[in-house]
Amino acid sequence: MRKWNEKPYHSLDYMLRERFGEKVYKVTLNGGMSCPNRDGTLGSRGCIFCSEGGSGDFAADARLSIQEQIETQITLLAQKRPINKYIAYFQAYTNTYAPVPYLNKIFTEAISHPQVAVLSIGTRPDCLGPEVLTLLEELNRVKPVWVELGLQTKHEATARYIRRGYQLSCFEEAVRNLRQRRIEVIVHTILGLPGERRDEILATMEYLNTMDIQGVKLQLLHVLRGTDLALDYEQGLFRVYERTEYLDLLIDCLEHLDPEIVIHRMTGDGPKDLLIAPLWASRKREVLNLLHHRMKERESFQGKVF
Ligand code: SF4
Numbered sequence: 001m002r003k004w005n006e007k008p009y010h011s012l013d014y015m016l017r018e019r020f021g022e023k024v025y026k027v028t029l030n031g032g033m034s035c036p037n038r039d040g041t042l043g044s045r046g047c048i049f050c051s052e053g054g055s056g057d058f059a060a061d062a063r064l065s066i067q068e069q070i071e072t073q074i075t076l077l078a079q080k081r082p083i084n085k086y087i088a089y090f091q092a093y094t095n096t097y098a099p100v101p102y103l104n105k106i107f108t109e110a111i112s113h114p115q116v117a118v119l120s121i122g123t124r125p126d127c128l129g130p131e132v133l134t135l136l137e138e139l140n141r142v143k144p145v146w147v148e149l150g151l152q153t154k155h156e157a158t159a160r161y162i163r164r165g166y167q168l169s170c171f172e173e174a175v176r177n178l179r180q181r182r183i184e185v186i187v188h189t190i191l192g193l194p195g196e197r198r199d200e201i202l203a204t205m206e207y208l209n210t211m212d213i214q215g216v217k218l219q220l221l222h223v224l225r226g227t228d229l230a231l232d233y234e235q236g237l238f239r240v241y242e243r244t245e246y247l248d249l250l251i252d253c254l255e256h257l258d259p260e261i262v263i264h265r266m267t268g269d270g271p272k273d274l275l276i277a278p279l280w281a282s283r284k285r286e287v288l289n290l291l292h293h294r295m296k297e298r299e300s301f302q303g304k305v306f
Contacts, residue, residue, distance in 0.1 A: 007292070008295055008301040009254050009259070009263050010259050010260065010261065010262050010263055011262070011263055012215070012262055012263065012264045012265075015262045020085055020117055022084060022085060023083075024085045024086065024087055024117055024118070025077055025083050025085070025086050025087070026086065026087045026089050026120075027060075027069070027070050027073040027074065027077070027086050027087070027088055027089065027116075028060060028073070028089050028091050029060055029066060029069050029070070029088055029089060029090050029091070029110060030060045030061065030062040030069065030090075030091070030092045031062070031066070031090050031092075031095055031098070031103075031106045032062035032063075033092075033093050033094055033095055033097050033098050034093055034094070034097060035093045035094040035097060035124070036094065036097060036124070036126070036127065036165070037050075037094075037124075037163065037164075037165045038050075038093070042165040043163055043165060045163070045228060046163070047150075047152075047162050047163050047164060047165075048161065048162045048163050048227065048228045048229045048232075049162060049190070049221065049222070049223075049224065049227055049229045050227065051224045051225075051226065051227060051270075051271070051274055052226055060072065060073060062092075065109070066088075066106050066109040066110050067109055067113070070086070070088065070110065070113050070116070074086065074115065083115075084115065085115060085116075085117040086113075086115050086116050086117065087116070087117065087118040087119075087120050087146075088110035088111065088113065088116045088118070088119050088120065089120040089122070090106075090107075090110075090119075090120070090121045090122060091122050092122075094122075094123050094124050094127050095121045095122055095123050096121065096123040096124075096127045096128060096132045096136075097123070097124075097127045100131045100132060100135055103132065103135060104135055107119060107121070107135070107139055108139070111139055111142050111143050111145075116143065117143060117144070118143060118144045118145075118146060119139060119143060119144070119145045119146070120145075120146040120147075120148060120186070121136070121145065121146070121147050121148065122148040122150070122188075123147060123148070123149065124149070124150060124165075124166065125149050125151075125166060125170050125171045125173070125174030125175075126165070126166045126170050126174075128147070128174050128177060128178070133177055133178070133181060136178070136181065136183055137181040137182075137183065140181065140182060140183050144184065145183050145184070146183070146184045146185070146186055146214075146215070147178050147183055147184070147185055147186070148185075148186040148187075148188060148217070149171060149174060149175070149185060149186070149187050149188065150164075150188045151171055151187050151188060151189060151204075152164060152188065152189055152190045152193065153189065153190065153193055153196065153200075153201075153204050154168060154203065154204040154207040154208075155196065155200055155203075155204070156168065157195070158193050158194075158195060158196055158200075161193075161194065161195065162190075162193060172211070175211055175212060175213060176212075179212045184214040184215070185211075185212070185213045185214055185215070186213070186214065186215035186216065186217060186262075186264055187208060187211075187213050187215070187216050187217070188216075188217045188219060189204055189205075189208075189216060189217065189218055189219065190219050190220075190221050191218055191219065191220055191221065191241075191246070191249060191250065191253065192220060192221035192240060192241050192246065192249075193221055194229075194232065194237065194238035195238070198249060198252065201249065201253065202252060202253065202256050205253050205256040205257050206256055208257065208258075208261065209256075209257060209258045209261070213261060214261065214262060215261060215262040215263070215264045216257065216261050216262070216263060216264065217264045217265035217268075218250060218253055218263065218265060218266050218267075219265060219267070219268040220241065220246055220267050220268050220278070220281055221240060221241075222268060222270035222275055222277075222278075222281060223240060223275070223276045223277045223278075224270060224271070224274040224275060224276065225273075225274045225275075225276055226274065230276055233276065233277060240277045240278040241278060242278075242280075243278070243280045243287065243290070244294075246278075247287070247290060247291050247294050248294070250266055250267075250291060251291070251294060251295055251298055251301075254295075255298075255300050266288070266291065267281060267284055267287050267288065268281065269284055270282075
């Protein structure tokens, strides 16, 4: 039986230990970029759920150089435990939405740090033109490059409601282009988007199984202050998941996903000061403990190692 680091699914922690021989930590960087969904190119209000910080509310201060951002976070993290390796994660906004010479500068600065083992870049599939792809291909020869794509859902009607701003075919082309260059792809999904039933969410999981992707982030829908989603929520246009309901859905998603796909995230950790609902989501440790407990009860996970 396959042992996924004492969890019954293919966890990121397990993958990192297997690949790098030790635990690898993340430093969250801010390249100071914007997003075509915010600067007026595609729209000016962003995706309906996206906070002012461009889904990067924990990212470092963009006024610091990349080197300074990395060093500041390493100093803090290494105070608690000895750490040798890090993932340099460009999280806030769209991290390939800038001229290629600038991208080259900041990504090279990150990847050149001796303790950085992986460069991970959060972006949109419609911001991966040929020159950007060539740059990523070159960087991927230096150290592994992961590209994180915010798909959220396979359903076009939901994509229109959340104002994602690109079609599924665009995502599919981006995945093909990245994989042709051996760049690993991590897909972000949101569970509990307004109007999506359980079977539709599971259809997104089945769809991902058909794509050549290496990782997935399963993010609980958070309603954050200041977003248009919050306005719809306050008008009672949709409801958010109860905790046990979400955990059962999450387990269903894990059952449906190809076990080769690495699970990078299972809840999400939105900023507490912005979180309107569901408030139980802010107690992440408790949620994960309960999840593991419920998995043990589920027949399909019986006999798998926790
Ligand atoms: S693409 Fe990302 S950064 Fe841009 S509006 Fe949507 S969630 Fe926010």
